[in-house]
Amino acid sequence: MATLDEAVPPGEVQDAPADPRRRDYLAIGAVAWAGVGAGVIALPLINQMSPSADVLALSTTELDVSAIQPGQSIKATFRKQPLFVRNLTPKEIAEADATPVSDLRDPQTLEDRTKPDKKNWLVTLGVCTHLGCVPLGAGEGENKGPFGGYFCPCHGSAYDTAGRIRSGPAPTNLTVPEYEFISDTTIRVG
Amino acid sequence: MSFPWAKQYEPKHPLMKWVDDRLPLPRFVYNAVGAGYPVPRNLNYFWNFGVLAGMFLALQIVTGIVLAMHYAANAGIAFDSVEHIMRDVNAGWFIRYAHANGASMFLLVVYIHIARGLWYGSYKAPREMVWLLGVVIFLLMMATAFMGYVLPWGQMSFWGAQVITGFFSAIPGVGETIRVWLLGGFAPDNSALNRFFSLHYLLPFVILGVVILHIWALHIPGSNNPTGVEVKSEQDTVPFHPYYTAKDGVGVGVALLIFAALIFYAPNLLGHPDNYIPANPLSTPAHIVPEWYFLPFYAILKAFTFDFLWIPAKLWGVLAMFGSILLLFFLPWLDTSPVRSANYRPTYRIFLWILLVDVLVLGYIGGAAPTPAVILIGQIATIYYFAHFLLILPIVSMMERPRPLPNSITEAVLAGKGGTSPAQTALATE
Amino acid sequence: MVRILGGLVGLGFVLALLLGIYDTVSNWISNPPQATAEHEFHEHPRKAGFSFEGVLGKYDNRQLQRGLQVYKEVCAACHSLRLVSFRDLEAIGYSEGQLKTIAKGFQVPSINPETGEAATRDGLPSDRFPLVYANDVAARAANNNAIPPDLSLMAKARHDGANYIYSLLTGYREQAGYKNEKGEELLKQFPETKTPEGLHFNPYFATLNLAMAPPIQDGQVTYSDGTAATADNYAKDVSAFLMWSAEPKMGARKTAGFASLIFLVIFCFLAYGAKKQIWRGVKD
Numbered sequence: 044m045a046t047l048d049e050a051v052p053p054g055e056v057q058d059a060p061a062d063p064r065r066r067d068y069l070a071i072g073a074v075a076w077a078g079v080g081a082g083v084i085a086l087p088l089i090n091q092m093s094p095s096a097d098v099l100a101l102s103t104t105e106l107d108v109s110a111i112q113p114g115q116s117i118k119a120t121f122r123k124q125p126l127f128v129r130n131l132t133p134k135e136i137a138e139a140d141a142t143p144v145s146d147l148r149d150p151q152t153l154e155d156r157t158k159p160d161k162k163n164w165l166v167t168l169g170v171c172t173h174l175g176c177v178p179l180g181a182g183e184g185e186n187k188g189p190f191g192g193y194f195c196p197c198h199g200s201a202y203d204t205a206g207r208i209r210s211g212p213a214p215t216n217l218t219v220p221e222y223e224f225i226s227d228t229t230i231r232v233g
Numbered sequence: 234m235s236f237p238w239a240k241q242y243e244p245k246h247p248l249m250k251w252v253d254d255r256l257p258l259p260r261f262v263y264n265a266v267g268a269g270y271p272v273p274r275n276l277n278y279f280w281n282f283g284v285l286a287g288m289f290l291a292l293q294i295v296t297g298i299v300l301a302m303h304y305a306a307n308a309g310i311a312f313d314s315v316e317h318i319m320r321d322v323n324a325g326w327f328i329r330y331a332h333a334n335g336a337s338m339f340l341l342v343v344y345i346h347i348a349r350g351l352w353y354g355s356y357k358a359p360r361e362m363v364w365l366l367g368v369v370i371f372l373l374m375m376a377t378a379f380m381g382y383v384l385p386w387g388q389m390s391f392w393g394a395q396v397i398t399g400f401f402s403a404i405p406g407v408g409e410t411i412r413v414w415l416l417g418g419f420a421p422d423n424s425a426l427n428r429f430f431s432l433h434y435l436l437p438f439v440i441l442g443v444v445i446l447h448i449w450a451l452h453i454p455g456s457n458n459p460t461g462v463e464v465k466s467e468q469d470t471v472p473f474h475p476y477y478t479a480k481d482g483v484g485v486g487v488a489l490l491i492f493a494a495l496i497f498y499a500p501n502l503l504g505h506p507d508n509y510i511p512a513n514p515l516s517t518p519a520h521i522v523p524e525w526y527f528l529p530f531y532a533i534l535k536a537f538t539f540d541f542l543w544i545p546a547k548l549w550g551v552l553a554m555f556g557s558i559l560l561l562f563f564l565p566w567l568d569t570s571p572v573r574s575a576n577y578r579p580t581y582r583i584f585l586w587i588l589l590v591d592v593l594v595l596g597y598i599g600g601a602a603p604t605p606a607v608i609l610i611g612q613i614a615t616i617y618y619f620a621h622f623l624l625i626l627p628i629v630s631m632m633e634r635p636r637p638l639p640n641s642i643t644e645a646v647l648a649g650k651g652g653t654s655p656a657q658t659a660l661a662t663e
Numbered sequence: 664m665v666r667i668l669g670g671l672v673g674l675g676f677v678l679a680l681l682l683g684i685y686d687t688v689s690n691w692i693s694n695p696p697q698a699t700a701e702h703e704f705h706e707h708p709r710k711a712g713f714s715f716e717g718v719l720g721k722y723d724n725r726q727l728q729r730g731l732q733v734y735k736e737v738c739a740a741c742h743s744l745r746l747v748s749f750r751d752l753e754a755i756g757y758s759e760g761q762l763k764t765i766a767k768g769f770q771v772p773s774i775n776p777e778t779g780e781a782a783t784r785d786g787l788p789s790d791r792f793p794l795v796y797a798n799d800v801a802a803r804a805a806n807n808n809a810i811p812p813d814l815s816l817m818a819k820a821r822h823d824g825a826n827y828i829y830s831l832l833t834g835y836r837e838q839a840g841y842k843n844e845k846g847e848e849l850l851k852q853f854p855e856t857k858t859p860e861g862l863h864f865n866p867y868f869a870t871l872n873l874a875m876a877p878p879i880q881d882g883q884v885t886y887s888d889g890t891a892a893t894a895d896n897y898a899k900d901v902s903a904f905l906m907w908s909a910e911p912k913m914g915a916r917k918t919a920g921f922a923s924l925i926f927l928v929i930f931c932f933l934a935y936g937a938k939k940q941i942w943r944g945v946k947d
Binding site: 073076077080083096097100 | 926927933937940
């Protein structure tokens with residue numbers, strides 16, 4: 044800073060920083076304030092990647108299940124993902140109930156995974172909990188795997204008639220989305 | 234690359250030293266925009282505009298990348314995808330308005346930056362390369378801005394694309410072939426939209442590269458200053474940081490204030506209502522005009538209405554419009570005066586003021602409906618534009634008797650004339 | 664060399680322009696420009712006095728709801744609102760249940776699940792307002808060769824859009840004997856502009872004659888909130904609604920703007936203070 048002082052003729056020299064703290068205070072304040080602004084402005088630039096309003100608006104799906112006979116299932120879509128709705132036969136229900144819960148990787152009973160008095164309606168996402176492939180078993184004639192439920196061909200996860208993981212790498216049972224019966228034959232998912 | 238008294242980088246933290254020993258990026262930044270770059274002490278606020286231009290380039294790139302995550306460059310859905318951004322994407326309206334108005338702010342700031350260079354002779358030796366690279370940046374910006382305006386695929390987008398690619402059809406013989414090649418069709422459509430999007434995404438990064446060259450070239454001689462007198466001693470300079478970072482901070486605040494006022498309270502002020510109508514190849518809007526920043530050049534295009542010397546009026550117009558920008562490349566050699574700053578050039582200064590008014594008049598004419606009076610004023614203003622650069626400037630710079638220059642920047646500063654603005658000087662010397 | 668070549672190029676441009684000036688002036692004298700009916704008789708929009716104007720202006724939800732009612736009962740017969748979703752109406756004060764009811768009132772395109780043929784179903788909140796005509800040809804055929812434009816962005820697609828819509832809707836006049844503010848009579852000055860069969864005279868429309876017949880009359884729509892059932896109110900309400908449909912985020916925009924401006928003003932003072940402090944003792 045010596046050069047600057049030399050540049051000003053004697054007498055005109057304003058006493059160099061008499062109160063250095065105040066000078067720092069303003070500069071630091073301005074930079075900090077700008078930092079706050081940059082942080083706030085970053086929020087919308089990050090949040091723009093979250094689902095947009097039109098995507099969120101599609102987050103409920105209503106389904107008419109009256110045409111599904113026992114033993115059949117349908118594939119629908121929920122949030123652009125496959126959704127399996129399966130009408131279980133009494134035999135399948137019995138198989139699911141016969142399995143000891145303590146043997147399961149993700150212990151849940153069929154009751155936990157269905158609605159009261161609607162135990163035959165198994166509603167799950169058709170997304171393997173391993174790495175997201177669509178398991179087989181919901182379509183006509185597809186391989187239902189060794190446990191009679193669903194079978195994921197990507198890495199060999201096998202689900203039982205309650206959509207519970209029984210063998211293979213998947214960590215949890217097929218996800219049961221939030222849904223409700225709004226009439227005896229109509230469900231609303233989401 | 235710098236003055237002998239420039240401060241040397243000394244890493245304060247061992248980690249920075251470790252990095253600097255292996256990749257001297259901290260040193261590079263320090264010497265470019267840190268305390269290691271000595272800058273004339275008398276720069277006025279007009280010298281903020283280089284940094285402001287850099288800031289708006291950065292903002293445009295950031296908001297543009299984000300918009301490209303939602304935009305669909307397909308003629309069938311481009312318009313609706315922009316409305317999707319405006320209505321459904323989180324804060325999409327903010328990002329889109331920031332990008333649209335950011336383009337205007339960027340051009341505005343660059344125009345002031347160019348005017349600063351004209352007034353203070355920043356294009357003269359030894360800074361010709363800085364100026365030439367600046368003109369390249371300006372041309373790239375114009376191309377980028379035009380292609381960006383096409384992307385929403387509204388009526389003005391479509392007809393802008395039609396008219397501007399129509400320039401190329403003025404080239405004798407091969408013009409129409411070139412136009413069809415540029416569009417990938419006989420009229421603007423999906424193929425044109427897609428390539429414009431691709432180039433609109435690419436060119437800003439090319440601009441960024443040329444900006445780096447522009448700053449590199451600037452650092453060889455160092456910054457010009459309002460006296461136009463070269464730096465002679467250490468007394469004439471202060472380190473860029475903290476002196477000019479602090480001064481630029483003020484400019485950044487004011488520029489962002491204006492920017493925010495536009496985005497939040499007048500987001501469509503500089504746009505055209507017709508661009509909220511989806512592109513319709515069967516109906517031209519009643520009054521098509523480009524964005525405000527192209528209006529002076531549009532006025533030059535429209536001024537040529539007469540076939541002359543076997544060259545049709547249309548080709549004259551296109552040649553003149555491109556010529557009006559390309560002649561800037563020759564400016565360092567058209568102006569032979571050894572004095573840089575118009576503060577010391579009493580005659581040149583008058584003509585430069587006339588030029589600034591002339592460009593504003595051209596801007597008005599460019600946006601006005603073509604009545605005979607408007608055409609006539611446009612023709613007169615265009616004559617002055619070319620005469621200024623190609624006829625008046627070379628003659629004035631030979632004939633003019635400049636006022637005595639100060640011996641050094643410091644002398645000028647101590648006499649109280651260091652960083653005065655043009656208006657102040659004009660008043661003081663009348 | 665550069666200067667000589669530049670001078671020649673400059674002289675070339677100047678000569679071409681001087682000839683152009685001669686051309687312009689001689690044309691001007693031999694064919695003085697004629698005043699056009701559009702220029703002399705086209706009116707700029709009248710101000711409706713909307714609540715959303717100005718820096719602090721806000722939408723009035725009750726007005727927007729009335730505007731929606733006018734749109735549904737009058738405009739929707741011919742004009743679509745294709746960029747607006749029913750769910751968007753939550754922003755003008757409807758509950759989820761009300762949204763569903765409104766959506767149900769519209770039939771949207773669908774597919775018959777049995778046969779795969781095109782069909783329609785009741786609208787859902789996630790649907791957009793449906794198109795009125797399948798395509799432009801159908802629109803023309805039904806409307807005397809004029810296409811009723813989509814209204815979603817109309818208030819931004821015209822200069823001073825909300826006031827324009829208001830003025831247009833209330834601006835139909837008897838053409839015979841129509842005088843502008845200067846007292847000139849249209850048909851005396853420009854007899855050739857007599858409104859053709861099938862069009863309607865309206866000085867707020869750019870070409871003075873438009874295909875849309877006067878759409879609203881007093882008493883046509885019954886408001887439930889006690890607002891007087893006048894054509895002027897209908898026009899004002901539907902214009903406000905269309906401003907909302909064109910710019911639904913205006914409220915958020917102005918709020919964010921207020922905070923931003925305060926933030927930036929404080930930053931400007933801080934930056935200026937910091938600059939002053941740093942430059943203290945340095946004469947520039």
